[in-house]
Amino acid sequence: MTAGSLRALLAVVVLQGRQALQPGELFLTTVTNVPLAAMAAWIATRSADPAKFTHVAFGVILLAVWNSGLFRVGAALEAERIEQTLDLSLTSRTPLLTILLGKACALTLPAACSGVASFLAVVVVGQRLPVVEHPLVFAASFALAWASVLITAFLFTPLLALTRGGAGVFGTVAAFGLVFNGFLYPASALPPAVAWVARLLPAPWAMDAALAAASPAGDPALIAPGWLAALTLCAAYLAATAWLFTLVERRLRVTGSLAAG
Amino acid sequence: MLTNFAIQASSTYRGLFLWLAPSAYLPQVLLRPALMVVLFALAGRYAADEAAAQHLAVGRIAYSIYWVHIASLTQSFYFERIGGTAPLLFASSANRAVNFLARGLPHYANGPLVAASALVGAWLVTPFDAVAVGWPAVVVTVLVLSAASVGFGLCAGAIAFAVRSYQSAYQAIAGLVLALTGSVIPVDALPGPLAVLATALPLTHGVGALRAAFEGAPLPDIAPLLAAELAIGVAYGLAGYALFRWVEAAARRSGTLDRAAA
Numbered sequence: 359m360t361a362g363s364l365r366a367l368l369a370v371v372v373l374q375g376r377q378a379l380q381p382g383e384l385f386l387t388t389v390t391n392v393p394l395a396a397m398a399a400w401i402a403t404r405s406a407d408p409a410k411f412t413h414v415a416f417g418v419i420l421l422a423v424w425n426s427g428l429f430r431v432g433a434a435l436e437a438e439r440i441e442q443t444l445d446l447s448l449t450s451r452t453p454l455l456t457i458l459l460g461k462a463c464a465l466t467l468p469a470a471c472s473g474v475a476s477f478l479a480v481v482v483v484g485q486r487l488p489v490v491e492h493p494l495v496f497a498a499s500f501a502l503a504w505a506s507v508l509i510t511a512f513l514f515t516p517l518l519a520l521t522r523g524g525a526g527v528f529g530t531v532a533a534f535g536l537v538f539n540g541f542l543y544p545a546s547a548l549p550p551a552v553a554w555v556a557r558l559l560p561a562p563w564a565m566d567a568a569l570a571a572a573s574p575a576g577d578p579a580l581i582a583p584g585w586l587a588a589l590t591l592c593a594a595y596l597a598a599t600a601w602l603f604t605l606v607e608r609r610l611r612v613t614g615s616l617a618a619g
Numbered sequence: 620m621l622t623n624f625a626i627q628a629s630s631t632y633r634g635l636f637l638w639l640a641p642s643a644y645l646p647q648v649l650l651r652p653a654l655m656v657v658l659f660a661l662a663g664r665y666a667a668d669e670a671a672a673q674h675l676a677v678g679r680i681a682y683s684i685y686w687v688h689i690a691s692l693t694q695s696f697y698f699e700r701i702g703g704t705a706p707l708l709f710a711s712s713a714n715r716a717v718n719f720l721a722r723g724l725p726h727y728a729n730g731p732l733v734a735a736s737a738l739v740g741a742w743l744v745t746p747f748d749a750v751a752v753g754w755p756a757v758v759v760t761v762l763v764l765s766a767a768s769v770g771f772g773l774c775a776g777a778i779a780f781a782v783r784s785y786q787s788a789y790q791a792i793a794g795l796v797l798a799l800t801g802s803v804i805p806v807d808a809l810p811g812p813l814a815v816l817a818t819a820l821p822l823t824h825g826v827g828a829l830r831a832a833f834e835g836a837p838l839p840d841i842a843p844l845l846a847a848e849l850a851i852g853v854a855y856g857l858a859g860y861a862l863f864r865w866v867e868a869a870a871r872r873s874g875t876l877d878r879a880a881a
Contacts, residue, residue, distance in 0.1 A: 386787055390794075397659075401675065402666050537654050542662040547664070548661065549744065
């Protein structure tokens with residue numbers, strides 16, 4: 359990335375950040391996932407195992423990041439088109455990927471607000487605090503899980519544009535992510551016939567590592583492979599996203615259509 | 620009158636229901652409800668046991684009927700307003716009650732369809748004893764829930780119409796129904812005032828009826844619950860109509876028949 363691209367990235371972060379942090383918008387983002395988090399907390403309290411409650415308490419943060427990230431980051435390209443700024447973005451020298459990466463970074467803060475609100479909902483409904491055995495390793499694993507979720511959501515930005523994903527598609531992709539990303543249960547809890555789907559996503563690997571670090575009964579041998587798998591998949595997803603963005607940009611320029619397909 | 624009703628029902632459904640395109644309808648109406656049932660059933664099994672998984676799955680099947688009508692009718696009313704067609708309606712001599720009802724009726728079929736999709740999702744993850752299920756009671760409950768939820772959806776739509784926000788209205792109302800009606804948390808586990816509120820909310824009685832039907836209860840046993848559910852749905856529908864008329868009156872008074880002015 360050149361210095362110019364870096365400056366452009368920073369400018370997009372600031373601009374998008376201002377928009378995302380408008381009170382009404384921020385409030386809606388923050389409270390959207392609270393009911394679902396409260397429900398997940400109540401379900402988790404059916405278990406006497408504190409590790410399961412810890413899983414859900416931190417899982418709902420990622421759930422909120424996934425939902426917020428997918429709807430806002432995933433729809434960023436479509437929003438550019440609707441707001442008629444896509445043609446300006448295309449005529450600038452900054453690659454489309456850089457502009458939308460900046461948007462994705464800026465949307466991390468409102469997603470974090472949503473995550474914190476969801477976490478608090480779990481604590482209030484569950485009337486207990488999650489227990490973490492190895493905080494540092496857990497924090498690193500959780501940060502990796504967070505990044506994994508955002509990177510997965512980012513993949514859908516060009517993908518939905520290329521496949522003409524319209525109204526309604528995001529909701530289904532979000533539900534797919536909720537089922538397979540291991541936010542409320544580990545990937546191993548999925549039926550064997552579909553558990554392999556979760557293993558193609560980076561977040562379940564990072565969540566496995568985080569849970570191994572959180573629980574006294576957790577297997578430390580899961581941490582390093584979990585990190586390695588998550589990092590590898592994240593790199594693959596980023597590479598795929600970059601390639602898809604070149605396809606989007608090429609299609610836009612060749613067809614002359616700003617309708618992204 | 621009937622022709623006029625049919626025309627209004629058809630045009631509002633085709634023009635204002637954004638998920639009608641197959642690329643949105645198939646994933647949203649057929650796939651998403653099944654995925655959400657799978658999510659709740661797996662979470663229940665992970666935290667507790669198979670019985671919890673089935674309990675949550677049935678609760679989610681009932682909720683999915685309300686979810687689809689809340690989502691579709693809030694967007695339908697909202698896009699009427701921001702699409703700039705509300706002033707045309709306000710200026711016309713169309714019978715408002717007919718127009719209001721015509722908006723909801725075409726959505727009715729989505730209720731049983733979503734329930735069927737959710738049922739398949741539940742079946743795949745947590746197979747239940749099909750012989751023990753009171754299927755006639757299940758079918759009637761789904762049909763009644765769909766009718767009641769159209770009534771409630773019309774009220775939700777009128778709220779979206781009034782507040783001019785699809786997302787806010789949809790998220791708030793769907794969240795309230797999910798949290799307080801016993802589809803996940805039993806009503807008797809809610810704090811006192813919320814438990815009282817739950818009895819006045821839609822779905823609370825319906826989810827009890829559906830669970831009883833899945834446990835093999837015969838239709839006469841759940842009839843009182845279904846009657847209460849239907850009555851609540853009708854009451855919310857009437858409240859929605861009153862709100863819809865109030866918004867029109869307020870718009871005429873303040874002159875805000877424009878697209879998106881506050």
